[in-house]
Amino acid sequence: MSTTVFILNGPNLNLLGQREPDIYGRTTLAEIEAQCRDKTQALGLTADFRQTNHEGTLVDWLHEADAAGARAVLLNAAAYTHTSIALLDAIKAIGVPVIEVHLSDPHTREEFRHISYVGMAAAHTVQGLGPQSYIQALEHAAQL
Ligand code: DQA
DSSP: OOOEEEEEEOTTGGGTTTSOHHHHOSOOHHHHHHHHHHHHHHTTOEEEEEEOSOHHHHHHHHHHHHHTTOSEEEEEOGGGGGTOHHHHHHHHHOSSOEEEEESSOGGGSOGGGSOOHHHHHOSEEEESSTTHHHHHHHHHHHTO
């Protein structure tokens, strides 16, 4: 089985650190990436860490993870979580298990964040733990 875990990040997550710090904290995406690299190394895995602001790019990357035979995908689709049937379909279309990740807990926030199209097809969800959500999701990926 491949050791590669794709860690895919959606829109506005490039602004972590300065973006609504009361909700998302002060940790930057580069710092989360470094934490994920340390964790994957400790688990004997390899991280392919990416961010895009474009929905179709996330779809393409899910297909790419499948074609590459990745062990798992961690997906923080950000706002597309709550809107994207294309992401739901892509997750259903691929064989790689997708673990949904969120820094905040969308269920404690506005009602429009309570629906998760990603969660409808994801194998597992980790949310509300800040950057630690990624770390717990990697621990889950290691056990797959
Ligand atoms: C988020 C939660 C989403 O509701 C929001 O649109 C984001 C970030 C999170 O990580 O907490 O952009 O996915």
